[in-house]
Amino acid sequence: MPRHVILGVGAGISAYKSCELLRRLTESGCDVRVIPTSDALRFVGEATWAALSGRSATPDLWADVHDVPHVNLGKWADLVFIAPATADLLARAAAGRGDDLLTATLLMARCPVVFAPAMHTEMWEHPATQANVTLLRDRGVLVLEPATGRLTGPDTGAGRLPEPAELAEVAFRVLDRGTDGLRLDLLGRRVVVSAGGTREELDPVRFLGNWSSGMQGYALARTAVARGADVTLVSANVALDDPAGAKVIRVVSAIQLREAMVSSCAGADAVVMAAAVADFRPAVRNKSKIKKTGTGPEPIRLTENPDVLRELSTRRGHRGQIVVGFGAETEDLLGNGRAKLARKGCDLLVVNQVGSGLAFGTSENEALVLASDGSVTHVPRSRKEALADVVWDLVAARFS
Ligand code: CTP
Numbered sequence: 001m002p003r004h005v006i007l008g009v010g011a012g013i014s015a016y017k018s019c020e021l022l023r024r025l026t027e028s029g030c031d032v033r034v035i036p037t038s039d040a041l042r043f044v045g046e047a048t049w050a051a052l053s054g055r056s057a058t059p060d061l062w063a064d065v066h067d068v069p070h071v072n073l074g075k076w077a078d079l080v081f082i083a084p085a086t087a088d089l090l091a092r093a094a095a096g097r098g099d100d101l102l103t104a105t106l107l108m109a110r111c112p113v114v115f116a117p118a119m120h121t122e123m124w125e126h127p128a129t130q131a132n133v134t135l136l137r138d139r140g141v142l143v144l145e146p147a148t149g150r151l152t153g154p155d156t157g158a159g160r161l162p163e164p165a166e167l168a169e170v171a172f173r174v175l176d177r178g179t180d181g182l183r184l185d186l187l188g189r190r191v192v193v194s195a196g197g198t199r200e201e202l203d204p205v206r207f208l209g210n211w212s213s214g215m216q217g218y219a220l221a222r223t224a225v226a227r228g229a230d231v232t233l234v235s236a237n238v239a240l241d242d243p244a245g246a247k248v249i250r251v252v253s254a255i256q257l258r259e260a261m262v263s264s265c266a267g268a269d270a271v272v273m274a275a276a277v278a279d280f281r282p283a284v285r286n287k288s289k290i291k292k293t294g295t296g297p298e299p300i301r302l303t304e305n306p307d308v309l310r311e312l313s314t315r316r317g318h319r320g321q322i323v324v325g326f327g328a329e330t331e332d333l334l335g336n337g338r339a340k341l342a343r344k345g346c347d348l349l350v351v352n353q354v355g356s357g358l359a360f361g362t363s364e365n366e367a368l369v370l371a372s373d374g375s376v377t378h379v380p381r382s383r384k385e386a387l388a389d390v391v392w393d394l395v396a397a398r399f400s
Pocket of ligand 1: 273274276277278279305306307308309310324325326328329
């Protein structure tokens with residue numbers, strides 16, 4: 001059964017990015033019906049939406065009245081995804097207006113609804129827009145934070161539409177949750193996730209690093225966004241697009257990662273340390289490139305890095321904050337995992353086996369999630385997003 005998606009398009013310049021979003025949704029097997037606003041057609045014409053979706057794409061509430069389109073479309077949809085959502089569209093949705101096909105359909109829809117706002121920073125930060133966003137979120141609508149970066153002109157700031165591939169990921173995550181997609185169980189929760197692998201510089205051209213791709217941490221960020229959380233992602237050397245809706249802080253070394261985590265974690269409800277943090281760094285960073293001397297290589301002296309997970313577990317940034325760690329092991333997952341959980345002092349430890357095609361650089365993972373109360377949850381080999389959802393289920397259970 002194809003999944004039915006309504007793609008609402010507001011009158012923003014980034015409407016062109018929604019053509020790519022539409023493409024990704026249809027290529028993944030979704031049946032998509034595009035409903036642009038009439039002004040959105042000034043940016044991308046009806047013919048483009050109709051040709052890419054294989055369906056009519058009128059903004060007109062009064063077209064095909066005999067079919068009562070807003071009623072039928074509202075009942076047909078498994079997901080309504082609006083990208084870009086302009087300040088005006090957010091205001092009309094918040095006010096419950098139904099003066100075009102898109103807003104009337106929104107009033108009919110009982111499925112999950114996602115807004116991806118895009119506008120100038122001033123419009124996004126305006127109290128009127130923020131009040132509308134709060135109202136929509138309180139009603140169970142998922143309103144994504146816009147990305148920060150280049151806007152229409154030469155200016156930069158918060159208000160950019162996230163990349164289409166990442167918007168599609170949000171749509172898939174919400175669709176995968178089925179009717180649970182309506183339950184934003186992390187709404188109002190602030191979570192911090194670390195991802196990737198730290199690099200410890202030897203000299204201006206070399207570093208000690210590890211194979212972490214950041215995929216598990218990014219999956220955690222994406223799934224938390226889809227469940228309504230306010231997500232900060234501390235990303236160490238990851239070559240992936242920023243997850244839509246997450247605030248991304250980039251770091252390189254373990255020391256930088258620690259600083260970013262300690263300052264982001266104050267007041268956070270949950271912290272997940274998915275990053276592979278180097279245990280050691282070179283004791284000395286050479287200011288210039290280390291040269292061959294002809295007498296063989298000099299040994300590299302190492303010094304220990306701070307254990308960020310242990311520090312965050314011991315000095316919680318907030319009463320009741322839930323701390324989750326990861327442990328990569330090559331053998332005796334349960335034994336080594338339990339010892340690591342106790343040593344780190346966290347609430348949950350996700351233990352995964354490294355090697356045999358699992359964990360590093362793959363889209364799948366298999367793990368045991370050990371809890372400080374002694375419970376063990378086995379997550380069979382599955383997409384990293386599925387493991388991420390189990391982690392958030394266990395975190396959400398601890399909140400309540
Ligand atoms: N970690 C950390 N700071 C470090 C090393 C690790 O915060 N300096 C965190 C990782 O982010 C992960 C957890 O600790 O959540 C476990 O990492 P792992 O490398 O498996 O544990 P180690 O303490 O290094 O134990 P060992 O290498 O002895 O297995």
